[in-house]
Amino acid sequence: MFGFVLARLLRSLIVLFATVTFVFIVLRLSGDPAQQMLSDIATPEALAAFRTQWGLDRSIAEQYLLYLANAFQGNFGTSFADGREVFTVIGERVPKTLSVTVPAFLLTMLIGIPAGILAAVRRETAADKAVMAGAVVGYSIPNFLLGVALIYLFAVWLRVLPSSGSSTWQHAILPVATLVLAGAATISRFTRSTLIDVLGQPYIAAARADGIPEREIILRHALPNAAIPLVTMLGFGAGGMLGGAVFVETVFAWPGLGSGFVRAVNSGDLNVVQAMILTFTAFMVSINLTVDILYAALNPKIRLGNHDAS
């Protein structure tokens, strides 16, 4: 198990390194940050001065090596826009994003998994059909549209919740609800189909023939097996929350990583964009690492391999 985790950690570092390299090169090939940062009427002298100031006049290879050298000393550069350290800029946005995505993810599990179990156990009944109808709706409406619809319903029409900003906890309700609806829809559908598949396995028929009560069959025999693919799906869900945050934060003007990322890209603030992508990647990599470890913990076939334990 220890070797397994170590191997996954090493692989994660390689992924981070590859991402830094790829993003660095692609960003420098896609447009001139000096032109983006300064206005259209900037003089050629001003543009040249900007490029010299940020080292953009050197070759890409030179810039890259310099960036790496600094990065290894923990220096990821400063924002083109206001000259602050990039991780100061990011540091004040991360808690904002987490305060939306973490509750959204927990609620997604709390709603999606039990709803999926209910639909699978009461298959082909009204309960199943209601859950699946809700899931189809939640699953098919895009985040940004759902966000706007919720703003219209609760902020404009009913006037019970604020539509944008982040000053009170009420401000978080609509962004969280937007993320949860889509997330819970996916998770409940997946839980249902996985559990139905598991309930059709011969070991479940064997457990029933042994007279084990249905409740115990679901909880002790079926769910531990369904949990194995479900953990993978929850990993995707957690990653999707971060991706969804880019849309949802923009719609609700929530000052987190997602809306910050959109702003940095629009203004050509390369150092901030790079560091944010690195932050997103680090989140993704740690989610994947968690999924891999949980997967091994839940699945004896992965944990132990095929040899006889004795």
Place this chain on the structure above:
Amino acid sequence: MSHLLAVRGLVVQAPARGLKIIDGIDLSLDRGETLGLVGESGCGKSMTCYAIAGALPRGIARTGGSITLQDDADGGTGSPAKPSVAMIFQDPTSSLNPVHTIGHYLESALYRHQGLRGNDARLEAMRLLERVGIDRAKSRLRAYPHQFSGGMNQRVMIAHALAAKPRLLIADEPTTALDVTTQAQILYLLEELRAETGMALLIVSHDLGVIARLADRAAVMYCGKIVETAPIGALLERPAHPYARALIDCMPTIDPDDLEPPTPIAGSVPLLDNLPAGCHFHPRCDRGGRDCVSAYPAPARIGPGHAASCYHPVRP
């Protein structure tokens, strides 16, 4: 004295589709007896087992007849407790839960059936594993099914069945997924355990060789009905129903002097929603008369304990 198991007019249906999977069968089994149930795939053998074990899959239900289990061997004062039934399955590896250890599997059964827990349960689980021929039982309790071979997993399933102290063990194609040498070992083990515990054994197979080896009596099923019941010797030597005879002719032999290839049965098993009128076997039968299409034949006595549902039984 009544039978240990008496099945009368059992009907099993998939109500949603109106299909009769089992159409009014009678079976009986005495204490310590081994009954073989034989027939082609889809004839209702497994459903008969599930119905007796009270574990029909969802969407399938018993809609008629009775299943009585009664063990009044020692006098039957008052109302005797319902004797326990255990079941083992065709594919042992997929019939064991992949996330539970062998130890957990056996110990939870021992708790459920005998109230044993903790060290008592573990010692008894070890004893059962050793009894079914798995050595180094102590370390094997920590193993998972995927670490065992199919034969070992079938032994584990048998140990699990023994934890229920069954008076009736139902074995649904217990050796079909195993290779021949393992098959012989498992059959030997089942026979040994039956003799040792005095339980009755209902063994289902499409392989008459397996039935011939273990069973005292056999019942031949076709399209959800029992077409012939007989003591095993009488069935093999003097099958009366043309289907039973055809099944026996299908068995390959390893006798070097017998160069005749096995004779296949012409045609295929009809679909349950499109059964032929009268005797369901008549389109594939070489003895058919006019009466065969009119009504389903009632069982007729052939000899002691031997009956066949046929208007034109094969006479020796």
